[in-house]
Amino acid sequence: GAGVSQSPSNKVTEKGKDVELRCDPISGHTALYWYRQSLGQGLEFLIYFQGNSAPDKSGLPSDRFSAERTGGSVSTLTIQRTQQEDSAVYLCASSTQGEGYNEQFFGPGTRLTVL
């Protein structure tokens, strides 16, 4: 079946502009996660959705970052007034929900470049 998909695959924007990144999780996966992969910082957790609610937003780096999920499926990560330090690969993952650990399946990522 289809895996996690993300769009766009690449996004180049100018400093100060807003961007929206999209994630389509695996069908039936109720949990969805956003991570950021930047040079020198490795992979950092941003936010976790369980259904449409986000019980853990602790990783969002500033109030310029927000995310939503509707219909328990697609999620969008929005970055307002982008800065050069926002340049990174943004990864989305999804998993089933249940007792203990449920394997997270990752999408290919969106590479964001802020000029």
Next chain:
Amino acid sequence: GNSVTQMEGPVTLSEEAFLTINCTYTATGYPSLFWYVQYPGEGLQLLLKATKADDKGSNKGFEATYRKETTSFHLEKGSVQVSDSAVYFCALISRNSGYSTLTFGKGTMLLVSP
């Protein structure tokens, strides 16, 4: 809080050489431990995992043993191939994070030459 430390790369080896990538962790509770691999141009994939002390995870010739006494989960392979060239990430997840948040190391690039 949770953290993962892994050796910096790149690690450069010739084909058929022995590979070790070190990983140590700090976590509250009893974490599950993972190695993920990212091949060039591809997404992150789970390589292997171990959920309790002394467990050995293995896949595609790679192995790692969960060592609670040394808080380590070193990745090993007896004979690497050119196709193993990728970035390897050590990660953990713990009950106190609701099994929701993976904490990753910074990644180690492996380059294997023929």
